[in-house]
Amino acid sequence: MISKDTAYKLTLAGCKILRREPLSKYCSFRIGGPADFFIEIPNEQALFVFFKNVPANYIVLGSGTNVLFPDKGYNGIVLRLTGDFKKISVLEDEISSGSAALLSNVLQVALKNDLIGLECAAGIPGTVGGAVYGNTGSRDKWVSAVVKSVEVYENLKKELINKEKMDFNYRKSGFTDCVITRVNFSLKKDTKNGSLKEVSKNIQKRLKTQPLNIPNAGSIFKNPDGFSTGKLIEEAGLKGKRAGGAQISQMHGNFIVNTGGAFSEDILTLINLMKEKVKEKFNITLETEVKIIE
Ligand SMILES: Cc1cc2nc3c(=O)[nH]c(=O)nc-3n(C[C@H](O)[C@H](O)[C@H](O)COP(=O)(O)OP(=O)(O)OC[C@H]3O[C@@H](n4cnc5c(N)ncnc54)[C@H](O)[C@@H]3O)c2cc1C
Structure with missing residues (x-):
């Protein structure tokens, strides 16, 4: 997918190329197998070299706080901007x-x-x-x-x-x-x-309502119009349910936490359970907010 010649050009432009890099290192869920290629791009010139030499089979990653990577990894290129882009x-x-x-x-x-x-x-x-x-x-x-x-x-x-x-x-x-x-x-x-008061109020609220000390990816689902997904999941009796190392947070019904060694499959099992039970009890179809990468 990336020839020696292309790798040379990218390295010369300042890119860092990693092969079979575990994606669990780059996301807040701490889950995910290796990417075929993980490329860090430090500036616009390097991005230009990337586009000029590499086929379009890539995904862009930020801090990985809203993604779920598959256990088998990603069969392609994961691109991360760094350096000047900060x-x-x-x-x-x-x-x-x-x-x-x-x-x-x-x-x-x-x-x-x-x-x-x-x-x-x-x-x-x-x-x-x-x-x-x-x-x-x-x-x-x-x-x-x-x-x-x-x-x-x-x-x-x-x-x-x-x-x-x-x-x-x-x-x-x-x-x-x-x-x-x-x-x-x-x-x-x-x-x-x-502004400072509002910022500190927002942060205090998060500390009280979100499981910030256990790996997670924020809200799993969007809030349907007029409803709070967290409450729907709580009322469906799902808080605390487990699949392998994954658990629906006791603190916030719309969060799934990785209590240690969770696989992507465990998270997906809970996502399906949440969807199914909320549909059954409230006739509401939940839509994922977290980006599930295949
Ligand atoms: C504890 C916690 C609390 C959270 N609270 C909130 C909240 O209150 N509100 C909320 O909206 N979200 C929340 N999130 C989710 C997440 O933090 C946000 O969605 C965040 O903006 C994702 O940024 P990221 O850099 O981590 O993106 P990533 O997770 O890396 O990527 C998310 C998506 O954006 C795309 N992307 C990233 N960078 C680029 C780029 N440069 N160009 C093109 N595409 C790009 C990726 O391809 C991917 O599809 C929370 C997450 C956690 C862990």
């Missing part, structure tokens, strides 16, 4: 961030510069690219509210897309088959300190 800069009330920067770092920069608008991101792990891809946020406040434009690569074609052309909705951005490389946020100047 840079963040501020100009007046705008923050421009490389897609590999952590969303929490962008929030910190916003707070330091008295810029408000990103409070819904407080306590959410992951990169800026992953956040925009999945329109991360709380139930009714999403990062898209402050996105101004997004730079993407679709193979060799680079484009800066303005918000009006995007298709944001609840946990949806409309971005597919592209690599998000940069996000420009448009925020508001506010020196009243209200």
Whole structure:
């Protein structure tokens, strides 16, 4: 899939190429077999070399906090942006961030510069690219509210897309088959300190309601209109149910935790159980939020 010649060109461009790299190392579930190739790309020139030389059989990974990898691994290339793609800069009330920067770092920069608008991101792990891809946020406040434009690569074609052309909705951005490389946020100047209070309130709430000290991938399912999936799962009597090393969290019904040695199959067994029981009891079809990679 990657010839010696291509590997040489990529290495020369500064990429790091790992063969049969276990994906469990790169996701918050700590689950997943090896990727055929795991490639870290440090800057735009290297990304260009990648697109020029490598066939389109790849997936992009951020911090891996919203993915479930298969136990057999990934038969293809997993691409991760790093280096220059982590840079963040501020100009007046705008923050421009490389897609590999952590969303929490962008929030910190916003707070330091008295810029408000990103409070819904407080306590959410992951990169800026992953956040925009999945329109991360709380139930009714999403990062898209402050996105101004997004730079993407679709193979060799680079484009800066303005918000009006995007298709944001609840946990949806409309971005597919592209690599998000940069996000420009448009925020508001506010020196009243209200932002810090909201951020700390959001973090306190998470500490009380989420199993943050056990590997997990956040909410497994989206919330159906007018319902909380966590409550539906609790009312279906599923909290604490186990499959191998996986367990539906006792703390939050919409979280599955890896209590140690869980396989992807164990997580999928619980996902199917949750779907089935919620359908049976409430006639509601749950839709996964976590990205299940095949
Ligand atoms: C404890 C915990 C709490 C969480 N709470 C929330 C919450 O409150 N709200 C919420 O919305 N989410 C939540 N999540 C889920 C997760 O943190 C977010 O979805 C996060 O934005 C994912 O970012 P990531 O970098 O980890 O993406 P990844 O998991 O690495 O990837 C997710 C998807 O984005 C794509 N992607 C990533 N980067 C790029 C890129 N540069 N270009 C193109 N595609 C890309 C991937 O291909 C994949 O399909 C939580 C997770 C955990 C573990």
